Amino acid sequence: MNTICALCGTPLMDIDMSVGKNKLADGGYLCAGCFTKAISINRELINNLDQFYFAEITGMMLKSKIDASQNPGGTQFSGNSRYKYDAPTRLDEIKDQIVALNARLSVLANEEVNELANVLDRDERLLAIAEGIDLQSNREGIIFSTQRRILFIDKKFLGGIVKNEFLIHDISSIDHIENLLYSILQINTYRGSAQFKLHNKNDGRAFSNIQNRSTSYNENELKQNSSPFQAFAQTIPDLVEENVYSIDKGDSGAIFEQLEKLGKLRETGILTDEEFAEQKKKLLDKL
Template sequence: MSERSRLDEIRDELKKLDISPTIFARKEIHELPDILSPDERIVYLVEGRNKLNNHHIILVATDRRLIFVDKEFMYGLKVEDFSYSKISSIQYETAFLLASIDIQVTDDIVEIDGVGKYHAELFCEKVRDFMSQPEKSFQSKSEPSVLDQLEQLGRLKETGVLSEEEFLEQKKKLMEKL
């Protein structure tokens, strides 16, 4: 898959999650195709400011890990990722319209402020869901989900590998599994 189509796929994922990043997150979003594994899915994304250096950043919760992305023009790219099993706590504090998120990872605290109040709460809930799961449940899965298989079928049809009839037949079989 080309980097461009992976970026489009990421944008579609965000749209489905009802996440509309601001123009300030554009640089970080453009880095995601190189950061995420091909089959890694975004669960939620927030943007805000790194409390240490006041840079605009994004914090991405995926089905495997938590990723902190800081892409600044003068300072290059900084990416930190954290296994959910290494996160001991995540909390948010709200002010008038904005919130801050504090994540305790082993012996370090990651602090982000300037996050939308609603988004901070939802982000923390999503991360807590993964923190409560055994680590093996969000590592690479041996069998793709029905949705993944449907997406694969769609790509095979688009590229001409499958005819319309073959596509519909395989789609029907997959839908019966649901």
């Protein structure tokens, strides 16, 4: 038998499978130890575990850990067994965010999920997450977004991870096409594009408004910049890379493109009307 426990990752033995009723809704199984811990938290799981997904079970366990940390003297019992819970770890926090997003990840994504604690910075928060395939490399893993970036990671069989990263300020647009059983997520940047096949056809919707949510999330940080131009440069760094102030005179296409981006910065409140007018005049003088 080569099936592993969906929670602890240990190989399942015949004795684990003899428990019965230890199968999850997404097809994973719990070992006898994890099954006992689960029903100690919610006795109803002994009869209807197959109606719950992996993320829902981990959410229940995380809630129990949080409750126990708020009541250090408290313990939980199941028969003669006694369980003690530690304070939630960074990985626990991340798994709690996954539960809050109603993400439907299979047990095959467990290795990548566990790696998130090493990949994400302390202040990064998940805004969307899905399981899928990078169509360029044909590697299977998880794709997720925070307020700063979108990443695809695949945990290698012999250790290490493969990453494909897109910073939010480098993304020009995000498109997704839903098919009958899956969806295609396309991330367009100013330097090219990448496509990902998502196993759940509805998962692409969560990524479609990432840019707006990320801009709102970082709004206070942007306002703390020491000058309006720094806010302008941090939000649209590709403008700085292209050196908008040295655009060849008469290059109308590039100038109109920069004018459009300036307009978006004014609409979001990052540039004032006066700042917008000043930058606009510099660009129009080159026509």
